[in-house]
Amino acid sequence: MAPKGFLFSTVEAAVKKPGRQDIALIVSAVEADMAGVFTTNVVKAAPVKICMKKIVSGTGQAIVVNSGNANACTGSQGTKDANEIISSVSRESGIDRSLIYIASTGVIGRPLPMDRIRQPLKTLAKDIGNATLDDAAKTIMTTDTFPKVVHKRLKIGDTGGTISGICKGAGMIAPNMATMLCFILTDFAIGKKTLSAMLKNAVNKSFNRITIDGDMSTNDTVLMMANGLAGNKPVTAKSTELAKLQKAVDEITYALAELVVKDGEGATKVVEILAKGCRSEKDAEKAAFSVANSSLVKTAIYGNDANWGRIICAVGYSGISFKEEKADIYFNNVRIVKNGLANNKDKEATEVLKSKKIRITVDLHSGKASARVLTCDLTEEYIRINAEYRT
């Protein structure tokens, strides 16, 4: 299912604990064009800092990634360790250091256990092809309960090709960015600049529009590789096929983002917050995120309580101005609030809340802009997972 020319291997290095594959290598048979989007947190993990420098070239051939340790807040040792991993992969694979990217996810503030990593690392490049993209997706999981893989086949001109994406999510998910790690691979040829713009567009409408707990990670990394082996004429800003390709990439990232929310720590429901009738998209985003991040809203949804007062309250402190008496709120198609007042639909709205996927629409009737944010409910299980994460 993976795009042409991409190969995978995984290895067990007991980064956090033994018993699972925890380092993965993604290799393209040929040098690929490459784009990346990274966390905006001031505190950036060592691999993020390294990738941000490499991505300027717009080319790459491999990504090595570990779960179990974020290699964040690890100072110069962290940078040294990440570079040692890159050198090891380079030595064993023959790929130039400059073309090897690196990503990590897991606990912050602990040095990588290099004594446990060095030996298995040696076999990683040699064993390339011993694993599938699905295996790689499993390898990067932390508190995720299922691997996240999405494929899409389409034609660009007469040339068929594939776009595949994997990611890991779960907790510490907030806008800019939302997922901790995501890798998108395609065999289509895409111009460097176009690839970079395409990825940014896709991320803005997907990973930057989801929130689990409002925390933004130190390690968020989205990398996209386009190796051109499908043989199409490279897609550029002038291509008639640009919109079609952008749509496909958008769908990949949105599907992955939805999987991340579905697998939010402790989540039992996926909730889409649609803010519409806003004066600007910025306003709509603020309103939607304010509702999506409200602990009170999220616990009410968990408890099947159609407590719309908490929703309008969250819009009220979002920092935008609007007229309360114009606001409508819907749970799916049930209008629970009409002109800012209770519409006596509590019973119907409670029924809606019992489903696993819910859309809450806030229509402020003060403009034409809208924004959609995905979130999940907040449950006791979230507390349990995060109270015990390191123990």
Next chain:
Amino acid sequence: MAPKGFLFSTVEAAVKKPGRQDIALIVSAVEADMAGVFTTNVVKAAPVKICMKKIVSGTGQAIVVNSGNANACTGSQGTKDANEIISSVSRESGIDRSLIYIASTGVIGRPLPMDRIRQPLKTLAKDIGNATLDDAAKTIMTTDTFPKVVHKRLKIGDTGGTISGICKGAGMIAPNMATMLCFILTDFAIGKKTLSAMLKNAVNKSFNRITIDGDMSTNDTVLMMANGLAGNKPVTAKSTELAKLQKAVDEITYALAELVVKDGEGATKVVEILAKGCRSEKDAEKAAFSVANSSLVKTAIYGNDANWGRIICAVGYSGISFKEEKADIYFNNVRIVKNGLANNKDKEATEVLKSKKIRITVDLHSGKASARVLTCDLTEEYIRINAEYRT
């Protein structure tokens, strides 16, 4: 213990459900100077809107307050109901309508049950003196587990007097403002302008510096009444005793704010976040609030997990700039992070986390400004309380 000339009564009106006193009346024997601070939420409850108009006069004589229903998002009916309550109290007490303030707390979006309120309301003013300040504090509780009352006696010049404060808190507690309802009463004479400035100063360093869940209420109201019956020369901006009085009011509001956090929904621990070494007070506030509002930090504290990575991560996405490699983090006096790196004090820090009151200090070593924010841990009990609040 209450200041001279303040009388109280309470009544049971089954606003939410029967079995408890749920409307309280606070009356000063004489007209008092009055100041108020209110929620900055765009969505304001009817009583808040009414009080914001009244407070312009700077005078008042009574406050009528109910729990069990917020009278928020209730449209023109909400305003009508609140005014009917004021009229009823005015009729029975002989106090002019303009001098009667009103506050509500409880569920949003449901009209007040006026049919149940009207009858008991008639006895409220007649029975003035049938209750104490402590009774009033109990009456305004919602999910609070204990009433919050603080007194302070001091001398202004040669004149002894009292400042008392009550408040209710629990959930939906965020900066600007933090408490839902707070009433401060004093028999000292304080000039109108001075009283207003004094209250704002006190609130800024107390109720505006606490957070339970990052949600900001539609009903937050702090009212302060100074009836002058202690007989001191009125305190004004020029008084030598101004600083002393401000300090006393600051202590009252800070003590109440601390009680609110202690009683945060589901909280087992009070956590003080001190951000220091910041470039500006604004930066320090951002850093401290970002940590205090992080669900991941709060659950880790609950789980006795000295997971400092989540703390530095939260500072990292707070929107301020700083050098990670200069940051120190302390749990009480245990320096768990030194120059941005683990300081191998996990065991000692874990011990600190086992206490009921914890101070986390983040020192960024990039300036001289600091800010202190109070918060609590996030527990399964918070979820339970809020998932079932309306049922």
